[in-house]
Amino acid sequence: ADVPQAALAGVLMYVAQRILRWRVAANVYRQAPVEFALILITMVAIVVLPIETGVAIGIGLSLLHGIWGSTRTEPIELAQVPGTSVWWPPSGSSAGEQRSGVLVAAFQAPLSFVNADRFKRGLSDLIDASEDVxxxxxxxSNIVEIDYTAAQALIDTIRHCRDKGAVFAIARMESLRxxxxxxxxxxxxIVGAERIFHSVDAAIKKLGPGKPQLKKQDGMP
Structure with missing residues (x-):
């Protein structure tokens, strides 16, 4: 009567030996300790609990880890790579160049309710910190989705930008969604079709300081 269960255990152990990639696990441990912890928790849950419960716990933890990563995203100010039309996050080896009166900012995650407030506060702080913007x-380019809560945060940010006397434009929004x-x-x-561009360089050439501006942004008081 115990033979079927023992045979199944042997089959599962054989499969597990083929599935486990110890070299990959070692790399994850060295390079991504948080993800390695998720692996260990999932492994323990599968052994201790029914397998479907353990798998569900692993999937749930992975989803929570992804959401947590999105909530930590902050707007960052970009700088122009010298001699090019490329705008890139500044680094220690290359600080880049800034245009007087121009603020180019990026948000490297989908805009949703989990990070909408951080987006609004972060971008508003960058606007406030910029002199004569x-x-x-x-x-x-990295905003692939916008939900309702994030849309309201973006609208509030546009209003804040206008209160500072600056023009708001959007560039490189490639996502159809x-x-x-x-x-x-x-x-x-609200922004106006004439202020949505395929590139940052095009936006600056059209709307940058010294260029003739439209009277106001549509839909805004």
């Missing part, structure tokens, strides 16, 4: 360009969200939540009308 006349143009704010949101480099949106994010573009649809701009229209669905009325942000495209």
């Amino acid at each position: 006349q143009l704010v360009v949101l480099e949106a 994010a573009q649809a969200a701009l229209k669905r939540f009325g942000i495209a009308d």
Whole structure:
């Protein structure tokens, strides 16, 4: 009567030996300790609890880890790579160049309710810290989604930018879902189609300091 269960245990142990990649696990331990902890917790849960419960715990922890990462994202100010039209996060080896009166900022995560407040506070702080800012360009290549709460945060940020006397523009929003969200939540009308660009360089050439500006952004008082 015990033979089927013992045979199944042997099969599972054989499969486990083929599935486990010890070299990969060692690399994860050295390079990503948090992810290694998730692996260990999942392994223990599968052994101690029913297998479907252990797998569910592993999946749930992975999802929570991804959400936590999104909540930690902050808007960052970009700098122009010398001699090019590329705007890039500054690093220790290359600080980059800034344009007088221009703030180029990026948010490297989807915009959602989990990070909407951090986005609004972070970008507003960058605007407040910039002296004589006349143009704010949101480099949106990494914003692949915008939900309702995040849309309201973006609208509030645009209003804050206008209160500072600056023009707000969006560049490199490549995601079709994010573009649809701009229209669905009325942000495209507020910003104005003429202030949505394919590149940061195009936005600065069209709207930068010294360029003739439109009277106001559509849909804004």
